[in-house]
Amino acid sequence: MELGLKGKVAIITGSSKGIGLYTALQLVKEGASVTICARGKEKLEEAAEFIKNETGKEVLTVSADITNEQECKKIIQETIEHYGKLDILVNNAGTSSANPFESVDTELWQTDLDLKVFGAIHTSKAAIPYMREVGGGAIVNVTAVLGKTPPASSLPTTVSRAAGMALTKAMSKDLGKDNIRVNTVCIGLIRSDQLEKKWKEDASQLSWEEYSKDVVGPSIPLGRIGETAEAANVITFLVSDAASYVTGTAVNIDGGSGGTL
Template sequence: MELGLSGKVAIVTGSSKGIGLQTALQLVKEGANVVLCARGEEDLQKAAAFIKAETGEEVLVVPGDITKEEACKRIVQKTVDHYGRVDILVNNAGTSSANHFESVDTDLWQTDLDLKLFGAIHTSKAAIPYMRKVGGGAIVNVTAVLGKTPPANSLPTTVSRAAGMALTKAMSKDLGKDNIRVNTVCIGLIRSNQIESMWKKNAPELTWEEYSRDVVGPSIPLNRIGETAEAANVITFLVSDAASYVTGTSVNIDGGSGGTL
């Protein structure tokens, strides 16, 4: 299948590791020019070196704190200054913050919303005018499947992620006339540093495959934890020409564990 990504310019936030890094790698493999963004420059440079080793291609590194609107504008401007355009934005930056409702203070609510919701808002607002100039674009907001069915002790993350889903739908309605598509992926259990730490702490005698299948797998219909590349593949499809008639939707990447469509 031809994805039509060759020569496109993509910004991926939170791309120094995990799903963001794997998405950036996949986009480069498909011929896109990619901009890596995260707060830590050292980790970004390591990510850029990893992509260069895997593909032979250079990526642009732009450190920045997307909780700050001016940083979001600067990231987009540096992209345009370097590549001359913006076609794709993957709003991936985020962390997990899960607590009991009464234990979440005002500062934590604000920090979480600034990162997961307003970061996507500010970066999108900065990128959209440049997408219009090239006749359209694609935005993917990375959220979480638990945002659809929040369990106990899951705040503020599930609220921020649910807001990201609503943002996606509203943006898709506003921007469809400009041929700018907006979708969200809802992430379930995907291999990460946090999950690997749990594995090494709780079951060091098991291989990763055994831990994924035998310890965590029984709670997931596909009977294993997902890999970052599997999430990246879905994101890459959604920003590609192969998904040209897909907008305003959410795709669960959770091995079937979610309780909603």
Template sequence: MELGFKGKTAIVTGGSKGIGFATAMLLASEGAEVAIVARDPIGLDAAAEEIFAKTGKKVLTISADVSQPEAAAHAVARTVDTFGRVDILVNNAGTSAARPFADVGTEAWTSDLDLKLFGAIHFAREALPHLRASGRGAIVNVTAVGGKTPGASSLPTSVSRAAGLALTKAMSKDLASDNIRVNAVCIGLIRSEQIERMWRSTAPEQSWEQFAADPKHRIPLGRIGEASEAASVIAFLVSDAASFVTGTSVNIDGGIAAVL
């Protein structure tokens, strides 16, 4: 299947590791020009070196705090200066912060919303003129299944993710007339540094394969997912192959969510 990335430029926030890195790697391997954004310049450089080694593509690295509006303006401007356009935006930056409601103070609420919700807003707003000029712009907001089915002690993350889903639906309707598609993916248990830390701290006697397939995770497909599997879905949603898909969300969770 031709995904149609040649001649296109993508910005991936949180692009130095995990799902963001895997997405940047896949987009680059399919011919896109890619800018990756994260706070850690060392991590960005390491990611860029690995992408170049495996794809032969040089990616643009931008060290920035995506929660700050000026950082979004800087990142988009550098991308346009380097590649001349922006066609794809993957809003992936975020961390997991899950505690009981009574334990979440104002600063924690503000920090989480600034990163996960307003970060996506800032980047979409700055990229919008270029996505319009593209004629076939695409945005994917990376959220979590907890945004659809928030549980106890899931704050503030579940609320930020739910807001990201509402943002996705509203933007998809506003931007459809410009042929800009906006979708979301809802992540379940996917291999990441955080999941690997949990593995090493709770089950150091198990191999990764044993830990990933442990029935205690209650994943219907029987294992924790890989970042590359999430990247494949994201790449499809921002590709020409999904040209009639907008305003929807896709669970990437091995079937664990109780909702569509």
């Protein structure tokens, strides 16, 4: 299938590792020009080197704090100055913060909302005028499947992720007239630094494959933890021309573990 990504320009936030990094890698492989951004300059350079080693192509790196509106604007501006246009934005920056309601103080609420909700808002708002200039674009907001069915002691993450889903739907309604599509992917258990740390703490005698299938797998219909590249592949599809009639949709990437569609 031809994805129609050759010549497109994309920004992926939170892309020095994990899903963001592998999404950047996949987009570069498909012929897109990519900006990767995160707070840590050293990690960004390592990510850029990884992509270059895998593809032979260079990406633009922008060190920025997504919780700061001016730095969100800086990401967009540096991309425009370097590539001349913008077609795709993946709002991936975020961390997991899961606590009982009464233990979450005001500062943590604000930090989480600034990163996961306002970061996406500010970056999208700065990107949209440039997408209009090229006749349309695609935005993917990365959220979490638990935002649909929050369990106990899952705050503030599940609230921020639920807000991200509502933001996605509302944006898709407003921006459809401009041919700007907005979707969200709801992440379940996907291989990450946090999961690998838990594996090494709880079951270091097992291989990753054994831990994925035998320890965690029984709780997931597909029987294993998802791989980072599998999430990246879905995001790549959603920002591509192959998904040209898909907008306002939340796609679970969770191996079937979620309790809702």
